[in-house]
Amino acid sequence: MPSSLPLRNLTTPPSPFLHFLPSSPLISSFPHSIPMASFSSSTPTSTPQHQHQHEHEHPQNNLDQHKVSHVLKYHNQTKHNFNHYARGPQGLDWANQPNPFRRYLSSPLIPLLHSEPNSQTPLYHSLFLSLPSPHPISKSTISQFLFDSLALSAWKSTGFSTWSLRVNPSSGNLHPTEAYIVLPPIPNISDSAFVAHYAPKDHSLELRAKIPSGFFPNFFPPNSFLVGFSSIFWREAWKYGERAFRYCNHDVGHAIGAVAMAAAGLGWDVKVLDSLGCEELKSLMGLHVFPEFEIPSRAIKGKIPEIEFEHPDCVMLVYPSGIGGFDVNWNELSKAMLGFDELEWKGKPNSLSKEHVCWDVIYRTAEAVKKPLTLGDRFSVEPFQRTGVCGESSYKGLTVREVVRKRRSAVDMDGVTRIERDTFYQILLHCLPSGSQGGGEQRRQLALPFRALPWDAEVHAALFVHRVLGLPQGLYFLVRNKDHFGDLKKAMLPDFLWTKPEGCPDELPLYELLRSDCRQLAKQLSCHQDIASDGCFSLGMLARMEPTLHEKNVWMYPRLFWETGVLGQVLYLEAHAIGISATGIGCFFDDPVHQLLGLKGSTFQSLYHFTVGGPVLDKRIMSLPAYPGPDADA
Template sequence: MTHFRSTLSRPLTTPNFHLRLLLLSTLKNKEVTHTTMSFSSSPSPSPSTTSTNPNKDNESLEKLTQALKYHNQTKHSFTKYARGPHGLDWANQPNPFRRYISAPILHLAHDNPVDSTPLYSSLFLSLPPPKPITKTSISHFFYNSLALSAWKSTGFSTWSLRVNPSSGNLHPTEAYLIAPRIESLSDSPFVAHYAAKDHSLELRATIESEFFAELFPENSFLIGISSIFWREAWKYGERAFRYCNHDVGHAIAAVSMAASGLGWDVKILDGLGYKDLEKLMGLEIYPEFETPEKPIKGKFPEIEFEHPDCVLLVFPNGVNEFDVNTQSLSLAINGFPNLEWKGKPNLLSKEHICWDIIYRTAEAVKKPLTVDNTFSIDPFNSSGVCGEGCYKGFTLGEVVRKRRSAVDMDGVTVMERDTFYQILLHCLPSGSTSREKQKRQMALPFRALDWDAEVHAALFVHRVNGLSKGLYFLVRNEDHFEELKRATRSDFKWEKPEGCPDNLPLYELAMGDCRQVAKQLSCHQDIAGDGCFSLGMVARLEPTLRDKGVWMYPRLFWETGVLGQVLYLEAHAVGISATGIGCFFDDPVHELLGLRGSDFQSLYHFTVGGPVLDRRIMSLPAYPGPDVDA
């Protein structure tokens, strides 16, 4: 973990006495430590645990306990960071590219003009007519979602960037295409691994033609997403499980946005269980990994296994009247282990460190098959327009491929109020052109998710012209509004700010200069206070795990990743930049908001503003890249 110099002794300056006292009371000294997360030893029944079987109830409680233990243990505090490596073992830095050695290569097209895609802002209003599934459209889909976006070079160092962002640029996320026959790619339906470095597909197996014809609508395909925990744990230690799931969310949103440009819709098939996903993506080939009793260093090639996260159905926009029978799909997938799987996964590192709590938690939150899960396609809800003129006329391809994570913010750039409101309108899960309250995720790209919104945003506004500096709150599920008011500080205002659109549930909490406190809460990083605004994503945590199942724990991080991807793209579409912040002091954030216990927890931070460009770094084309893995 990078060491950050303490700045807590600096005075907090704010024109508002109330907010100054509030911040001082939160950050009055360095004696802030982890607080114990509270949960009852006898949980109230929920749909996922209500049973006459006490063994099942005990098992559910043990899994919930493990998830909350992980969350608590991996918090950062002012005096102690979550456990991680002492320095970086560069000799064992994981290879960022998974390859399946000896698997046949299916070459994708490299003629991908970004200016042929629709205008970025238009996609939030309606989707274009769907393109047919061809080698060209599949190539464009990957090029604008999961491909390399550039190579960077300075001195003797060279590294790649991707369209989908990743914590530390470590890219634990892998992707699989499960598709029907596609002319010039495969004469049979197939499973293939996407090899980002070459922008190609590695054929893993061919499957029966009836698989797609009997289970899915015409002109649809599947995208499987998996994570290699070791890639993140190499740098971040125990907190890596959080970051891997942020990245899953970023990937889901990247896939959804690229699909939208081709007139395709996306929906997670969340009825499937962990074992179904493992079989579907051919990930049973990895040897069983036995979790040790404590963190341990050594040669553990089995730690490089891929953890199956989710599978997304990609289908033509407008084809809403169909059903996916989860039980029939699971039965069909049961035959996948008998397929002839091709290719052997490459070794990523020679030596490893196993952070045991990551693997115990991943085991606890595995999702079971839920055959009673109802698959439904919600109507496309458009997002409202408040400041359409703020967009720079970029196409989707230009925005997604030029997206970068800002390393520093200039501390000068000022955002117009309408631009700020426009960005937040695109952060709403239900869209903003209808009068229904925010709850169900029906707007792009949140509509890919299969649950009601559980993530909100506490915003630190620094430089928005026409809007007072201070602390604000965006309520993304309005069923939580009263609960949030009760859970936070009693003296918060909860008033709509000046000029705020009626359909934007944004509220003032307290006014004052928050730049210094934003930096301090985000591990003393200047970038959190030097932008136009920053935020912490606050999820309804323990009640969600109790009501819906402990397997929702990673999904809450996925939702933050989807929201973060929108912030990335919105920032670039209006001509500035953004970056995700995984390092923050968890409980001091909760203290600032007045939150107690584990009902609401901050899961991810973000900052948006004017970037500082490093002129020493040279940018090179994504393809063709260097021969040697960076």
């Protein structure tokens, strides 16, 4: 029987918010200690500002407000601070580390083709200017698509332990994201349209079900297919506890970005079908095979096999680029997908751990943000928008495959490597959602890979510049939606400069806030990690959060993390394309970051940190080919 889990708050000795910027009066005005709200249990309660509801309010409005209140409470509860970390396990239970490979036992296995490492694909930087002509769907192109997006990229070994790496990054290399592909009939794969689970360990498809022949012709243009993602929260919670829900959604964003880039190399476009609801996604991917998980009233530990279920995240349409607009009948599509429950589903999901820990607040939050079917939205095919060019010569002439499959997360930065100013500007140009259209005004997500996301940009970046030749050290800000500029400027410290740095392209909305050596500050804010100060630059991604939850609904909460994950994937690829490396940073002190910028309340929140720089390679670790790999589940 599961037992109540003794909770603790991981603590370090209290650290004052030190005055690391003596040349700036802005920092000297900050208090020496920053209070952090403490929570006595992981069970949600209403926050005071939302406790009193007017009698005349519509019940649905009350329910929606309750969900927003819960999400805000979860977000605050899972913040790290100088003297208070979000709740997590008391050490790692290595005996119960989750198996990173989901398998559907007894399902038919369809091996995919293994592409040659040096086979010709477009140059990486060319994809931001235009996409190649679309390739037809075939066993070869589907194999290449998955090989360059979600497959294994290498195995690593120290002699004592061996573990795998993937093309798509993951917090702690734990990989909570599972992928499903829904395809029309393809010669040498299947004579019927089908749903399959992608098994990255051996680059194969596990056939789950055959679907009606009219599904694709009735709803989508020719040469289209679907990719769906789900999350196994337990994989991430095993290490990170209550904060794991955030990291799972970062990883969904990483995977969306990885899929969009691999598809672009084949001349395919990608769009999240976000009008669909959680129930449609569950039926499409066959996730009803998992028993219903009853959320306990508190955090517990023990044998809880049902905690290994998969939470449906999103489904993307992959279709030929350059086709004209087409409409999607969401109501009929919903009926067709819900009908998949009646199909003959093959395979039994494998077990991932013998014993588990349930952090109940993760699952309550996942329930609160479940999206229903929404019929009012039209599917729109937006024209491809190219990205501005500033420092194109910085790229090493690498192909898409070379960049995506060589991507690694740096463990340490060398503290020496510098990049040119134009290279820095070029990286940031590729981080813009709208490309260079309309004089560079940013709002709609039209550029690669952000065009996969159907909402306007909600995420910005506060950058700590450490080692960029020709650019003063200091704090900078990238505005990724011009509609937020006034609110950002008003919400942040009044003494910030908000000036365009020297040589900055007109279409790049980058602003200098203050000049100073921010290396120690960046390190301190990112949980005292040297990697945040030893790179060329690091950054915090700020999302417009509470207004978005009210205006666009509570299910935008995980989607904000998806957007940060897509942005992080761009930074990973950009770093490797210019010959250096990068790492996502999930551990940072949330409210001290906000205080540095002068932000109050929940209008803007820091959701993800990142660092880009010269990596330190550990020569003790041996690199092995991805395929064929060792017989290990790691």
